[in-house]
Amino acid sequence: MKKFLTQGRLATLIVVAVLVIDQLIKISVKTNMALHQNIHITDWFYIYFTENNGMAFGMEFLPKIFLTLFRIVAVGLITWYLHKVTTHSEKFKTGYVVCLAFILAGAIGNIIDCVFYGEIFSQSTASSIAQFVPVGQGYADWLHGRVVDMFYFPIIDTFWPDWLPIWGGQRFIFFSPIFNFADAAISCGIIALLLFYSSYIGKSVNGEDKVVENKKSEK
Template identity: 70%
Template sequence: MNKIFSQGKLAAFIVAVVLIVDQAIKIWVKTNMFLHQNYKITDWFYIYFTENNGMAFGLEIFAKLFLTIFRIAVVILITWYIARLVRQPKKVKNGYIVCLSLVLAGAIGNIIDCVFYGEIFSESTRNQIASFVPIGEGYANWLHGKVVDMFYFPIIDTYWPDWMPFVGGEHFIFFSPIFNFADASISCGIIALLIFYSKYLNSLSHSEKK
């Protein structure tokens, strides 16, 4: 099978699957749960509905509009890079394409929330479950939607011993961020790139400089 076709198809397939799963989960949570409602799956795994205006795992560093535009720019750049890789004569490892595709898919998944959700959903509150609404009647303007998060893994939920200085007696949760499937896709892609393809990235950069 032609390499350009097979690797391009692989990237498109990964992006499509991640987006379908990510959006299906988000839409179900958004239209079936109150804000901050949670379902306990195990002692260390909850489905906990929350929304955030910022980056992955609820971080809020940049203004919302700037962050959305930045995400779109990153998606365009990664898409261009993948297209360039699958078309070059030198063979590119499929695993490398998979990692990049996971990052791309996750970024697109959160962009969809930011761009569209404010316009097509009513607001989620502790007393109201959101529903689809006509465009323009949602809770926010274009590019200002909130990202839906739901996966919560409080693996260790305890208190610091009283004898410890500064934090003694305080509540401690190991891994408290709440995230979504798109965040997980981005994280898995980046971690795999760093673990398995750091040398490959260096070799690619050196070959391009020649």
């Protein structure tokens, strides 16, 4: 009797769940907070609304259109690879599939912002809260939307000693990047993949390799 929750179905469930959670958080923040408004949860955790044109954690090093197209191509490749992996599920541990699914879901989550948000939301500013608008009346064209970020964890917020060269007296914050749920999914997926499943990276999915796991031990 075949298992109902196959690796393919598990990956699909993870992707859908991450996307729903990610978009619900982003839409809630964008339609209820002004740009750069923050909500104090604890001294080391804030909901801080900001937007960025770049990669995860607000990094920017390429024009917006290229970043969006890069994301789309990357998602296509990850989707293809994940499909191949789940097709040969006997060769790959379920944890590896879970890592790939989190990475894929996070990438799609940020693509949604880039592709659609500019067309369906009004501009967020420090004095006005964004609203849904008819398609085409938003703050930017297709593929030029900004990614919504909101999680800020200044776990350490202090100043460097005055006697320290270069940085003396300057403020030091760890962790300073502001990120979203999709970024967290990507980061957790990559970290877990590197820590526990690095041996699978680049492994053939064509079916010729020896089975990694002993099927009998799983029964």
